[in-house]
Amino acid sequence: MSISIMNRKxxxxxxxxxxxxxxxxxxxxxxxxxxxxxxxALNLYTADSSENDTSVQELHLEISNASKLxxxxxxxxxxxxxxxxxxxxxxxxxxxxxDDQSWKxxxxxxxxxxxxxxxxxxIIINSNEALDLKTHTIYAKVRYAWTYEGGSYYGHxxxxxxxxxxxxxASIPKALAEAPVFSxxxxxxxxxxEPQFNMVFxxxxxxxxxxxxxxxxxLMLNVMISENEKAYRNLRFQQASNIKLGKALQSSLLGEDGxxxxxxxTIKTRxxxxxxxxxxxxxxxxxxxxxxxxxxTLTVDSWSKASDWALPELEKAKASALIPKCLLxxxxxxxxxxxxxxxxAVKTYESMSGNKAPVVKESPFTDxxxxxxxxxxxxxxxNGMSETTFVPDEKISREQASVMMTRVxxxxxxxxxxxxxxxxxxLVYDQPELFLDDPLISPYARDSVYFMAANNIINGxxxxxxxxxxxxxxxxQKGYANCTRQQxxxxxxxxxxxx
Numbered sequence: 001m002s003i004s005i006m007n008r009k010x011x012x013x014x015x016x017x018x019x020x021x022x023x024x025x026x027x028x029x030x031x032x033x034x035x036x037x038x039x040x041a042l043n044l045y046t047a048d049s050s051e052n053d054t055s056v057q058e059l060h061l062e063i064s065n066a067s068k069l070x071x072x073x074x075x076x077x078x079x080x081x082x083x084x085x086x087x088x089x090x091x092x093x094x095x096x097x098x099d100d101q102s103w104k105x106x107x108x109x110x111x112x113x114x115x116x117x118x119x120x121x122x123i124i125i126n127s128n129e130a131l132d133l134k135t136h137t138i139y140a141k142v143r144y145a146w147t148y149e150g151g152s153y154y155g156h157x158x159x160x161x162x163x164x165x166x167x168x169x170a171s172i173p174k175a176l177a178e179a180p181v182f183s184x185x186x187x188x189x190x191x192x193x194e195p196q197f198n199m200v201f202x203x204x205x206x207x208x209x210x211x212x213x214x215x216x217x218x219l220m221l222n223v224m225i226s227e228n229e230k231a232y233r234n235l236r237f238q239q240a241s242n243i244k245l246g247k248a249l250q251s252s253l254l255g256e257d258g259x260x261x262x263x264x265x266t267i268k269t270r271x272x273x274x275x276x277x278x279x280x281x282x283x284x285x286x287x288x289x290x291x292x293x294x295x296x297t298l299t300v301d302s303w304s305k306a307s308d309w310a311l312p313e314l315e316k317a318k319a320s321a322l323i324p325k326c327l328l329x330x331x332x333x334x335x336x337x338x339x340x341x342x343x344x345a346v347k348t349y350e351s352m353s354g355n356k357a358p359v360v361k362e363s364p365f366t367d368x369x370x371x372x373x374x375x376x377x378x379x380x381x382x383n384g385m386s387e388t389t390f391v392p393d394e395k396i397s398r399e400q401a402s403v404m405m406t407r408v409x410x411x412x413x414x415x416x417x418x419x420x421x422x423x424x425x426x427l428v429y430d431q432p433e434l435f436l437d438d439p440l441i442s443p444y445a446r447d448s449v450y451f452m453a454a455n456n457i458i459n460g461x462x463x464x465x466x467x468x469x470x471x472x473x474x475x476x477q478k479g480y481a482n483c484t485r486q487q488x489x490x491x492x493x494x495x496x497x498x499x
Contacts, residue, residue, distance in 0.1 A: 037066040037144060037155045039092070044140050044161035046131060059125040061094070061140045061161060069144075076146050076153065086149040093154070094123060097139045099166075100213035137164035139215040156284055159275065160215045172216045172275055176290035178205035180221065180269045185296050187253070187265075189304035195260055195329040197225070197235065197267065197298075198248035204240070205290075208271055212241040217275040217287070223251060228263040240271060253300065259325030262302040262318075269293045305331040310486040317489045320496065322347050324372065327485055335482035338382070339392035341404060343372035345381045348492045349408050352499070365390040380419035381407045399445035399468035401483040402458050405491055406448035409499055429454040435466040442468065457494040 043062040073090050080087040095103040106125070123142070131138070139162045144155035162170065184200040204212075211219045218239060225235040236251040243249060253260045270293060272286035302318045314332070317323050324343035327336075336344070346357050360374035368390040376382045377390075381404055385391045396404075406427070410417045414425045432453050435441070441449055449466060452458035460466045470476040483491075 037069065037072065039066055039142050039144065039155075039158045040064040044138065044163040044167075046133070046163070057131055059131060059138065059163070061123040061125065061142065063092075063123065063142055063158065066144075066155075073146065080148050088147045088149065091145045091147060092123065092142050093145050094125075094140065094142050095157075096125070097215065098136055103141075131164075133164035135165055137162055137166040137215075160217070162215055170214050170216050173207060173211050173214070173273055173288055176205070176207050176211075176271050176273060176288055178207065179291040180205075180271060180293040182269070182293070184248075185267065185298065187298055187300055189329065189331070195253040195300060195304065197223075197251045197253055197265070199223075199267070199269070200248050201243055201245055203245065204243065205271075208240055208290075211273065212239075212243075217273055220272045220274065220286075221249075221269055222272050223267065223269045225253075226266040227261045229266070232268070235267070253329070259328050260300065262300050262328060264297055264299055266295050266297045268295045300329070302328055303332045304329055305333055306486050307333055310490060313490045313493045314486060316493045320351060320493070322351060322492045322496070323489065326372070327489070330485060332486035332489065333484055335395040335479050336401075336485045336488045337393050338390065338396055339368065339370050339373050340485065341396045341401060341483070341488055342370070342376035342382050344488050344492055345404050345408055346372050346375045346379070348405065348495050349379060349381065349411065351492075351496050352408065353412055364388070368392040376404075379411060380417075381411070383419060395479065395482045396488070397469040397481050398458065398466065398483050398487075399441055399449055399481075401488060401491060402448040402452045403445050405457070405495055406451055408495065409451075413499075427451050433464075435460055436464045437466055437468065440468050440471055441466065452491075455494075455498050457498055458491055 040063060043060075045060050045062070047058050047060055049056050049058045069090075077087045094106050096106055097103045123140075125140075139160050141157045141160045143157045146153040160170075162168075180201070181203075182199040183202040184198075186198050187195055188198060189195055208219065219241070221236075221238045221240050221243065222234065223236040223238070224232040226232045235253075236249075238249060253265070255261075271290040273288035274284060275287045302323055303314070306314055310332070322344070324340070324347050326340050326343050350356055357375040357379060359371065360378045363369040363374055364377070364387075365373075365384055366388045370392060373382065373390060373392060377384075382390075385394070407419065407422075410422070410425060410427075417425050427447055429451050432450055435449075435453075438446075445468065449458070449468060453460070453466070467481040470479075470481045475481060
């Protein structure tokens with residue numbers, strides 16, 4: 001199908017046509033009142049036309065443009081100019097669907113000058129195939145898009161116009177009487193170790209089932225979450241038509257910063273009807289809502305997996321708030337990265353010093369701008385792998401972990417210590433017996449390894465071995481000498497207890 005636009009009154013001729021394969025929502029500088037404007041879908045009808053001596057049946061959508069369109073568009077242009085954005089035009093975005101299929105976005109017509117309010121537009125949808133309106137129903141809706149370089153402002157969808165078999169049968173629901181009832185709710189951890197909330201519906205209320213594909217609007221499931229008895233926030237906004245009975249509807253528990261808060265979460269849900277099409281949470285008030293479901297409270301653990309031998313000290317780490325956000329909810333048996341260890345080292349420094357690490361705004365690295373890495377770098381706990389790279393995802397070896405945590409001790413206990421002057425400062429400790437793999441310990445790390453061992457902070461792996469670093473391809477593949485997340489957390493706990 002293709003779409004063209006003709007204006008019957010004041011809107012100028014079509015300039016160009018572009019194709020959108022899907023509805024893409026862009027970030028916008030601010031929220032605006034004129035985003036609430038929507039055209040009115042007046043009529044969906046067919047007309048015959050001739051193309052290359054062939055009769056073609058055209059589908060027309062007649063709309064009425066919103067009042068104040070011209071004035072608000074001029075306001076937008078002025079504001080975009082003031083903010084340094086390049087305004088590119090006003091367009092109409094059209095979606096069509098056949099029967100209960102999904103909505104599809106079609107072409108968008110861009111206009112030149114908007115000269116007046118209350119103009120009428122006629123959108124022509126050309127089809128090379130005959131429209132079988134005796135057995136099918138076609139629905140259409142339209143909205144405005146004010147576009148600028150890098151994004152768009154979107155208005156709300158119009159009411160839905162229909163033509164065909166069931167064009168007159170759909171009606172807007174007056175009420176949604178029953179609250180959602182889910183048969184199961186639980187928390188698990190996805191394949192990448194991230195926590196997610198799951199709810200399973202075995203059935204939907206009759207008034208919900210009857211309106212999941214109602215073309216007059218969109219029925220949504222609003223899932224709200226309260227973390228540790230704090231105010232509710234939206235967790236998920238899901239079209240009811242996408243709920244698969246008997247299968248889990250999943251929602252990530254990660255916040256905007258990529259972390260989550262362990263403790264208790266309380267969930268409640270309700271169905272919400274939006275006349276005229278899908279409205280994203282917070283942009284439009286629902287026309288009809290169901291009662292809220294019963295609240296359900298679940299516990300979110302601080303990690304997804306850990307070894308039994310590590311649990312006692314991991315509980316200490318949790319109680320002392322030593323677990324950085326980047327490790328919350330993760331599989332602690334996996335190797336820790338340079339960025340993760342840097343964050344843990346900062347937590348350890350803050351716990352031992354009683355002071356917050358200074359925030360650093362500019363990164364010297366081209367491959368990392370993690371705030372916790374920058375704090376650790378500023379303190380002298382970590383340095384780069386080169387002058388411009390940090391390599392945040394590389395795994396930490398056991399000797400590197402020893403060096404970084406020893407630096408935390410030096411910062412707090414050796415007056416005037418800096419990383420640049422490190423060789424001028426001496427660590428005082430009773431030298432333990434050498435490990436059998438002592439020759440494999442890097443010279444720069446030897447003092448730190450034995451300082452950690454002498455203070456019972458980082459011990460060997462058994463058989464008088466320390467496993468300072470991977471020395472063969474097989475060892476590297478197995479992660480033989482990698483420091484795991486749980487080992488790193490135990491190092492942090494022992495630092496705070498022993499030093």
